[in-house]
Amino acid sequence: MSNDDLLSLDELNDRIAILEDNIRQLIEQAAAASGEQNESRIADRINQQNEELDRLLKIRDARQKK
Template structure:
């Protein structure tokens, strides 16, 4: 999403929590989805959310190491 370095640590933690909740909801949707197209779309969204989550967690860890 972009400029994580401009976020406070609290804002970073809030975004991480939101992403974790989004991923949980997407996994629930995937379990209930029928049809290959829906499953592929949800899998793509889960992948995007996981990528963003990983970036934010790396930023948080880098700040903690300072």
């Protein structure tokens, strides 16, 4: 069991909202970034944030089905 499994639904929703905001900001940075290295670094962060978002959404969905 991960620490995220112990979060309340409100805490989980807060973390999901933060991740969604982070992803929006990273997409804006990617649009403004120049240079392949910057774009690659931002793309890696976007992927990382999306993976975390997907994981938390699965936890929330599983909890809401109970």
